[in-house]
Amino acid sequence: xxxxxxxxxxxxxxxxxxxxxxxxxxxxxxxxxxxxxxxxxxxxxxxxxxxxxxxxxxxxxxxxxxxxxxxxxxxxxxxxxxxxxxxxxxxxxxxxxxxxxxxxxxxxxxxxxxxxxxxxxxxxxxxxxxxxxxxxxxxxxxxxxxxxxxxxxxxxxxxxxxxxxxxxxxxxxxxxxxxxxxxxxxxxxxxxxxxxxxxxxxxxxxxxxxxxxxxxxxxxxxxxxxxxxxxxxxxxxxxxxxxxxxxxxxxxxxxxxxxxxxxxxxxxxxxxxxxxxxxxxxxx
Amino acid sequence: xxxxxxxxxxxxxxxxxxxxxxxxxxxxxxxxxxxxxxxxxxxxxxxxxxxxxxxxxxxxxxxxxxxxxxxxxxxxxxxxxxxxxxxxxxxxxxxxxxxxxxxxxxxxxxxxxxxxxxxxxxxxxxxxxxxxxxxxxxxxxxxxxxxxxxxxxxxxxxxxxxxxxxxxxxxxxxxxxxxxxxxxxxxxxxxxxxxxxxxxxxxxxxxxxxxxxxxxxxxxxxxxxxxxxxxxxxxxxxxxxxxxxxxxxxxxxxxxxxxxxxxxxxxxxxxxxxxxxxxxxxxxxxxxxxxxxxxxxxxxxxxxxxxxxxxxxxxxxxxxxxxxxxxxxxxxxxxxxxxxxxxxxxxxxxxxxxxxxxxxxxxxxxxxxxxxxxxxxxxxxxxxxxxxxxxxxxxxxxxxxxxxxxxxxxxxxxxxxxxxxxxxxxxxxxxxxxxxxxxxxxxxxxxxxxxxxxxxxxxxxxxxxxxxxxx
Numbered sequence: 001x002x003x004x005x006x007x008x009x010x011x012x013x014x015x016x017x018x019x020x021x022x023x024x025x026x027x028x029x030x031x032x033x034x035x036x037x038x039x040x041x042x043x044x045x046x047x048x049x050x051x052x053x054x055x056x057x058x059x060x061x062x063x064x065x066x067x068x069x070x071x072x073x074x075x076x077x078x079x080x081x082x083x084x085x086x087x088x089x090x091x092x093x094x095x096x097x098x099x100x101x102x103x104x105x106x107x108x109x110x111x112x113x114x115x116x117x118x119x120x121x122x123x124x125x126x127x128x129x130x131x132x133x134x135x136x137x138x139x140x141x142x143x144x145x146x147x148x149x150x151x152x153x154x155x156x157x158x159x160x161x162x163x164x165x166x167x168x169x170x171x172x173x174x175x176x177x178x179x180x181x182x183x184x185x186x187x188x189x190x191x192x193x194x195x196x197x198x199x200x201x202x203x204x205x206x207x208x209x210x211x212x213x214x215x216x217x218x219x220x221x222x223x224x225x226x227x228x229x230x231x232x233x234x235x236x237x238x239x240x241x242x243x244x245x246x247x248x249x250x251x252x253x254x255x256x257x258x259x260x261x262x263x264x265x266x267x268x269x270x271x272x273x274x275x276x277x278x279x280x281x282x283x284x
Numbered sequence: 285x286x287x288x289x290x291x292x293x294x295x296x297x298x299x300x301x302x303x304x305x306x307x308x309x310x311x312x313x314x315x316x317x318x319x320x321x322x323x324x325x326x327x328x329x330x331x332x333x334x335x336x337x338x339x340x341x342x343x344x345x346x347x348x349x350x351x352x353x354x355x356x357x358x359x360x361x362x363x364x365x366x367x368x369x370x371x372x373x374x375x376x377x378x379x380x381x382x383x384x385x386x387x388x389x390x391x392x393x394x395x396x397x398x399x400x401x402x403x404x405x406x407x408x409x410x411x412x413x414x415x416x417x418x419x420x421x422x423x424x425x426x427x428x429x430x431x432x433x434x435x436x437x438x439x440x441x442x443x444x445x446x447x448x449x450x451x452x453x454x455x456x457x458x459x460x461x462x463x464x465x466x467x468x469x470x471x472x473x474x475x476x477x478x479x480x481x482x483x484x485x486x487x488x489x490x491x492x493x494x495x496x497x498x499x500x501x502x503x504x505x506x507x508x509x510x511x512x513x514x515x516x517x518x519x520x521x522x523x524x525x526x527x528x529x530x531x532x533x534x535x536x537x538x539x540x541x542x543x544x545x546x547x548x549x550x551x552x553x554x555x556x557x558x559x560x561x562x563x564x565x566x567x568x569x570x571x572x573x574x575x576x577x578x579x580x581x582x583x584x585x586x587x588x589x590x591x592x593x594x595x596x597x598x599x600x601x602x603x604x605x606x607x608x609x610x611x612x613x614x615x616x617x618x619x620x621x622x623x624x625x626x627x628x629x630x631x632x633x634x635x636x637x638x639x640x641x642x643x644x645x646x647x648x649x650x651x652x653x654x655x656x657x658x659x660x661x662x663x664x665x666x667x668x669x670x671x672x673x674x675x676x677x678x679x680x681x682x683x684x685x686x687x688x689x690x691x692x693x694x695x696x697x698x699x700x701x702x703x704x705x706x707x708x709x710x711x712x713x714x715x716x717x718x719x720x721x722x723x724x725x726x727x728x729x730x731x732x733x734x735x736x737x738x739x740x741x742x743x744x745x746x747x748x749x750x751x752x753x754x755x
Contacts, residue, residue, distance in 0.1 A: 054566050099479075105310070133567065135325055139317035161567055166328040174324045188572070217312050222305050225297040232293055250294040252306055261287045 033197060035066025036085035036092065043085060043094040045204040048121070050114055050145060051129035052138050053100030056157045058082075059187040060129055060196075061097040088197045091204070096123065102137070104144045112256060118148050119242065120265055125203045127196070129155045132162035132169055132184070142178065143215055147245040150212030152180040153199045160186040179211035214244070225251055237266050337568055344442045345565075354443055358535065361430045363528035366507055366515075369422035376421065380414035404604050412600025415653040416592045420504050424585045427503065431468075432580035436571035440465050445565060447539070454543045455550025457486035460493070464542060467497025468535075469584070471709055472716040474499075479720070485556045489546050491717055492730045495709045496542045498535050500588045501648035505704045506531045508652055512683040513697035534701050541706070541737070588649075595647035602643055603654055607661050618662055631739060632699040632746025636662065636690065641703075646711045651704070656682065659690040695749045699742045706738030 051057045061067070065084030082097040098114040105111075118126060126149055130138040146152060156171055175182040181199040185192025202208040217223050229247035233240060240246070246266070249257040260266050302308075343349050388410060392402045434440065444461035451460050459481050467474030474494040481487040498506065507527070515527030550556070606617040614622075617639065625635035640654040686692040708731050709717070718727045 136317050136321040139320055140313055143313050143316055161569075165567075168326050168328060170324045170326075174320065177320045177324070188569075213316075215313055215316050217305075217309055219302060219305060219308055221301055222308065225301055229290075229294055229297055232290065236290065247294075248309065250290065251298050251301065252309070253294075253298065258291060261290050264287070266287070 032089055033064070033193070034087035035064065036087055037066055038084055040083055040085040040094040042092060044091045045093050045124040046121070047093050047095045047200060047204070048117055048123035048126045049095060049097045049129060050118065050126055050141070051100055051155075052102055052131060052134075052141055055100065055129045055131040055138065056187045057097055057100060057129045060127070060155060060157070060185075061095060063187055063190055063193055064197075065095055088201060091201070093200070093204075096121070101141065103141060104148070115148075116256070118145060119246075120260070120269060122241070122269070123149075123151075125151050125153060125200050127153045127155050127200065129157050129187075132156050132159045133165055133167065135169070143213065146178065146180070146212040147215060147248075148242045150180065150210045151203050152178075152210065152212060153196065153203055154178060154180060154182045155187075155192075155196055156182055156184045157187050159184040159192070160189070177213065179213045181208065181210070217248075222251075233266075237269065240266065240269055340568060341442070341565060344439070345445050350442070350446045354446060355532065355536075357434065357439070359528055359532050361427065361434070362507075362531045363524060364430060365423050365427045366511060366527050366531070367524040368426045369507070370511070372422035372425075373418055376418040377415075380418055381411065384414060385411055400608070403608065404601055408600040408602075408604025409597045410600070412596045412603065412650065412653045412657065413593050415656075416596040416649060417589065419508065419652060420592055420649060421585070421589055423504060423507055424500070424588055425581060428580040428584040428588075429577050432576050432584070433571045433573070436569065436576050438566050438568045441565050450543055451546065454547040455556075456489045456493075456546040457481045457483065460486065460490040460546070463490050463494060464497050464539075467494045467499060469500060470588075471495055471497065471499045471713040475713060475716045475720055483556070485550075485554050488721065488726055489549050489554055491720060492549065492726070492733060493542045493545050495713065495730070495734045496538045496545070496705065498538055498705060499648070499710075501592070501710065502651075502704050503531075504649065505651050506534055506701055508682070509697045509701050509704075512686075513692075513694055516683065517694075530701070534705055537702075538705050545733070545737075592647065592649035596650045596653065599643055599646070599650045599654060600657075603657050607658065615662075617658060621658070621662060630746065631703070631742040632695045632749065633703060633742065634690070634692075634696065637696075637700060637703070641707060644710075645708070648704075648710055655690075656685060659685060695746060695754065699745055702745065703738050703742050706734050706741055708732070708735045 049057050049061055061082065061084060064086045066086075067082075067084045084095050084097075086093050086095060096117060098117055099111075101111045101114045103111065104115040104118070117123070126145060128142050128145055130142060142152075142154060154174070156169065156174070159169070162169060169184070171182045171184050181203065183192055183195045183199050185196060187193070199208075203210060217226065226244060226247050229250060230243040233243040233247055237243075246257060250261070344353055385406065388406050389402070392406060440462075444458070444465065447461040447464075448458040451458050460478075462480065463474050463477040465474075466477040471494050474497055475491050478487050478490040478494070481490055510527040510530040511523075514530040515523035518526040603617070606620070607615050609616050611619065620639050620642075621635035623635070624638040628634040628636075628638050631638075636655055636658045639658060640651050643654050644651045686696075690696075708714075714727065714731050717730045721727060721730075
């Protein structure tokens, strides 16, 4: 299990051509970042940016796209999703900045935007920006997202502040526990950006296997009901990715998910074209 | 219908589940998160917040000192803005308005243009645009970077924290203090920001009261009135301080009105429980000074300026037209002002100001240029102005024009400041309110409530001032 541990490192992809020049050096990943601003045309992959409020999502967004979304040091600044583009190596990515949320379980408008995009927009990669100084609360959201999608990169942001606060974090252990790549970074000073790009590419191309941690629900009856409903979902919507999570939400009577069942959104998701609904997701 | 069979199955399975299974699901998530955290984080020393952060928080969110610092900081920001902007504004005004306008006329004179074309374009569109740039650019270029630095540092959540208790007492949601903060930039943005409030009742309160946050478009009016009427009362050395204090007072009144109206709404038409929530105080971060200066200049200042210019050009044309198209021996503007004058008198304002507020419904930025343009053309012709031409005016001349041609008194200036705080939202904000609420009723309330308050308050101050013999 630890053998294919998805911690990104520079050796994961073979160097195309050894060159002495720093700008083209394979270890200088950030040099291969092309900020494309608002140009999202002809993208190869869709990347969603999620996280708790005020963890630096907009800072990461700006660093990657070269845009200047207003960044404020207070929670709740971004309530609508912003879109931008960037190129890395030979691929083009569309990046969607989702509103910051503490969970995906309530029914407020900003949480709906984030949840609907993760569920119905089916991004190729979801980067969860995490505040390293408040790991536990941030992990609540990470775990919820991991129930929806396994194609996740955790950006362990504000690592410099965590050090300043006397905290040290074992990111290898964290990656092992979560089953997805974990990249320590300080987005405000662009530290860790290269490793993040590398991890995004690896997850997008599937060159690294992620094994998202599934939360098992204590009570046996709950677990059985989830499994039973998930099986029926899979029978009726073949190819649907996150049946366990949808089953759980239906058991809880989540009105947003019930709507998706009756209005045919799930039907469309089970069809073979993965991005059929991404253009009509809210937040644009 | 496969969909409904799924829902039926879910409902049946749900009946077989233990009572509190929802809580259990959340609990299993949380206990997982707690366990992973425990095993991945090690604390080198106890007390995770650096002592400086804790000390700052104790001061900035103190029951007494928190508010004192708040007042002092905002006062300092306005004082810098007012005293720093005067010079550059005068310079821009002389370059763009004074020289630029006559230069353009000199260029246009030999061209075979009809009079009305050069009048409309140069005296209407160009002059109003130049005026807006001269009046707005310098204060905005100082105000925004300062405000953004405070924001970047992490001060705004502390303000929200201080106000939170007050909002809770007013029956509103604590997060309303955050959407209110956004409103100080732009009310439309503030209304959108209310999406962070879950409960519809509390969100409506936040939307309706957002207009009491003085937005970008209104700061210039307050700053100009504060400078030429109120600051001028004090000895020159103190003028800037007094002017800044008057602007802060109006902004403070805005907070007070927000709380009062929220309280009144939550006690009458929008009754209900207030939700609790926890507001997180982010760590203080040393602001990235150069980046902040750059982005706040490029993004905020120029964006606001562009909007003002885009709005000012057509408004200039409208003002020129209504001042020059004559019906029954008087210009349309003169007729309108005549109709509005009695109401203006009752409110301690005048017909010109009310007409300017009608013209400026799309954008409050153009209030002052419009008032000046109409005053110089409709007032006694002291300045030999052509119809609908704005003169090149420094602040001293502006004072002269308003008092001598417009008949303004201190009461007019004070009531204009109050009216600037309390009137209908601009058309962009009204549209945003409609988009966010989709309710004709609440859009109407949010539009008309502030202006009704404005009428009531200005009529009251005017009556009191007149009875007391001050005006």
